[in-house]
Amino acid sequence: MTYQECIEYLYAQLPMFQREGASALKKDLTNIRLLCEALGDPQNRFKVIHVAGTNGKGSVSHMFASVLESTGLKVGLYTSPHYVDFRERIKINGVYIREAEVISFVEVIAPLIQTIRPSFFEITVAMAFHHFREQEVDWAVIETGLGGRLDSTNIVNPQLCVITNISFDHQQFLGDTLAEIAGEKAGIIKEHVPVVIGRYQPSIHYVFTDKARELEAPLFRAMDIVKVEEVLTTGDGIEMKVKLPPHAKSIEIQIGLWGDFQIENGQTVLAGIQILRDMGVDIGPDELQNGLKHVRKQAGIRGRWEILKQSPRVIADSGHNEDGIRRNMIELKRHEVKELRMVFGMAKDKDVKKMLSLLPPDATYYWCAANMPRALSADELSRMAAEFGLRGEFYDSVESAIRQALSEADPADLIYVGGSTFIVAEALDLSL
Numbered sequence: 001m002t003y004q005e006c007i008e009y010l011y012a013q014l015p016m017f018q019r020e021g022a023s024a025l026k027k028d029l030t031n032i033r034l035l036c037e038a039l040g041d042p043q044n045r046f047k048v049i050h051v052a053g054t055n056g057k058g059s060v061s062h063m064f065a066s067v068l069e070s071t072g073l074k075v076g077l078y079t080s081p082h083y084v085d086f087r088e089r090i091k092i093n094g095v096y097i098r099e100a101e102v103i104s105f106v107e108v109i110a111p112l113i114q115t116i117r118p119s120f121f122e123i124t125v126a127m128a129f130h131h132f133r134e135q136e137v138d139w140a141v142i143e144t145g146l147g148g149r150l151d152s153t154n155i156v157n158p159q160l161c162v163i164t165n166i167s168f169d170h171q172q173f174l175g176d177t178l179a180e181i182a183g184e185k186a187g188i189i190k191e192h193v194p195v196v197i198g199r200y201q202p203s204i205h206y207v208f209t210d211k212a213r214e215l216e217a218p219l220f221r222a223m224d225i226v227k228v229e230e231v232l233t234t235g236d237g238i239e240m241k242v243k244l245p246p247h248a249k250s251i252e253i254q255i256g257l258w259g260d261f262q263i264e265n266g267q268t269v270l271a272g273i274q275i276l277r278d279m280g281v282d283i284g285p286d287e288l289q290n291g292l293k294h295v296r297k298q299a300g301i302r303g304r305w306e307i308l309k310q311s312p313r314v315i316a317d318s319g320h321n322e323d324g325i326r327r328n329m330i331e332l333k334r335h336e337v338k339e340l341r342m343v344f345g346m347a348k349d350k351d352v353k354k355m356l357s358l359l360p361p362d363a364t365y366y367w368c369a370a371n372m373p374r375a376l377s378a379d380e381l382s383r384m385a386a387e388f389g390l391r392g393e394f395y396d397s398v399e400s401a402i403r404q405a406l407s408e409a410d411p412a413d414l415i416y417v418g419g420s421t422f423i424v425a426e427a428l429d430l431s432l
Helices: 003-013 030-038 057-070 099-116 120-134 178-188 205-215 261-278 285-293 295-299 322-332 352-356 378-386 398-408 421-428
Strands: 047-052 075-078 090-092 139-143 160-163 195-197 219-221 227-234 237-244 249-255 306-310 313-316 340-344 364-367 392-394 414-418
Touching: 003 099, 003 120, 030 099, 030 120, 047 057, 047 178, 057 075, 057 139, 057 160, 057 261, 057 285, 057 295, 075 120, 090 120, 099 120, 120 139, 160 178, 160 261, 178 205, 195 205, 195 261, 205 219, 219 261, 227 261, 237 261, 249 261, 249 285, 261 285, 261 322, 285 295, 306 421, 313 421, 322 352, 322 414, 340 398, 340 421, 352 378, 364 378, 364 398, 378 392, 398 414, 398 421, 414 421
Parallel strands: 047 139, 047 160, 075 139, 160 195, 195 219, 313 414, 340 364, 340 414, 364 392
Antiparallel strands: 075 090, 227 237, 237 249, 306 313
8 A cells, every 4th residue: 555545444444533533432441451462562561651631731741741751752642633644643753653664664554554444543543663672762651542441552561640621512522510521531540550630629629639649649739849930932932931840949931832822831830840850750940941941843743823924824623612711711811902803613523602702703704514424514603603703704615714713814913713623723734
């Protein structure tokens, strides 16, 4: 097979949640266990940081990987979904898995695909574990896909577990209350393995403390380890003045990502790094600084408050649920612009009306749909948006919506692209 034939084979043979929705979700770990057993359980051959949560887990995963890489370690990173290139999901020290390795893996396990009938996600997880073992990584940072307890990544034996925050998303799979969703995320907690809780949410924190107590897992709140004293947003990202153990001296940290929501993510990573240090992992202050400052270049993070064009400024962010949209709308208010233009689309299995209620009524909207079955049609989204007083037109593609916004925009305007990871993915694939 050529690489393109290989990817098309995977898309054609295997159900993919991002495209198809619920029909592609496997609600147990049977398939991934069978796949990995046939491969010799590669997930047990390297040290792991396992990251779950509703929002921020991708940014947190990339930061951890970048910091560890800065110490000279060989670090695997598995994240999902991808934006432009399938290989974005599987990286070592920021370098994508080679096309030839993808082809080789699929050809080797083709008989298993026919007998086990795994999902697309299960194949990619097994591929990542196999690749990391073959390349003899020292550490791997593994981001969950959906939930935690029954997520295919949850067969690892981690050295550290991290849960970023809990908000409403994928209720049809994870539960209708925050406590139920937290319970699914808490499913990554392992016996005697330390766990960091990134955002302290008093009403549901007992879910994590109860699970940790049951498994005798040391539990830490990021806010108890890292004290954020000052924050400054610059052209290069975010500068934070924080206090870290053991002597609680104030130090300045620069995170090479934009958006005030990265403050919480940075605090979470700093707490996790401190726990790794206590476990004997040698991470010096220079390595820490370098890893966080150069996270975009070293870990290859995409789609998080990413500036696609400067004049007019075009910003894309993959926030795609209630909490993610709310934080992005707060962030947008910090920007002084002549007019705000929103290129926006959503998946039809989201809480569409709730998310529409969070959008600013004084913006001009360009409604669109990603090219996938799970997308809500642009005309339907436009009709629903009108109920909330949101004015705009709908377009037949993400590209046409962005091109129209650019044609109408003044250099002092801001164009925000978002609502769905896949809207952002199509935007990243354009030349603006």
